[in-house]
Each structure stands twice: as structure tokens, then as C-alpha cells.
Amino acid sequence: VQLQASGGGLVQAGGSRRLSCAASGRTATGRTFNDITVGWLRQAPGKEREFVAGISWSGGKIYYSDSVKDRFTISRDNAKRTVYLQMNSLKPEDTAVYCCAANNGMRGLMSTPRYWGQGTQVTVSS
DSSP states (O other): OEEEEEOOEEEETTOOEEEEEEEESOOTTSOOGGGSEEEEEEEOTTSOOEEEEEEOTTSOOEEEOTTTTTTEEEEEETTTTEEEEEEOSOOGGGOEEEEEEEESSHHHHHHOOSEEEEEEEEEEEO
């Protein structure tokens, strides 16, 4: 599975931004985007990589980190093979490189995703 993220940029604190991640291809076992869990992780300079949000193949299971809960919303459009991250009420501490990722299950997505896209920089100014 190949993942292509977009939508990063510079935004003022309190503002909003939407990230997109388009998928193509299949996993090593032949699964497509519609069959797998996808989500977002981020890494700020000098900090550990952090799980942000994940959504199961059907959209029936969604998880957020405590740091973004109630501000960020993850969604997916299986027809377009795209996952979105709507980020509202952005804070300077949300500044990071955001990467979309995919895995067969949510647990793996949260820890060591098997498939990664390139990152997109989000910078929140105070």
C-alpha cells in the first residue's frame, strides 16, 4: 500500500486545517485500502513519535490520543481511498510532521504501523 499525504502548512493558533492521505496499491497479503485500518501519527522536533488518530476499515472503530480528542476528527472515504484528518482549535503544541499510516489492525497502527506515507508539516503559530 502506498500512501500520499497532503494539506500541511502554516496556521494560526485557534485555526483549522484538513489533512488528506490518498492510498493506492495493496498490502503484502493482497488487501486494499478498504480492508485495512488507517490513521495519523505525528512527530515534533526532539519528541517521540505520537499516535494521533486511527479509523478501522469500516469506520466503526475510531481512536484518538487524549491530546487531540474533541479537537480533531478522522474520517475515511473508501470510494476515494482517502483518509482525512480535520484539525480544529489548533495549538502551537500541535506543530509536527504528520504522517499517515496503515496496518491490518488498530493496535499495530498505534505502535508500529507497517505502511507509511511521507510526512506533511503542520506549523501552528501563536
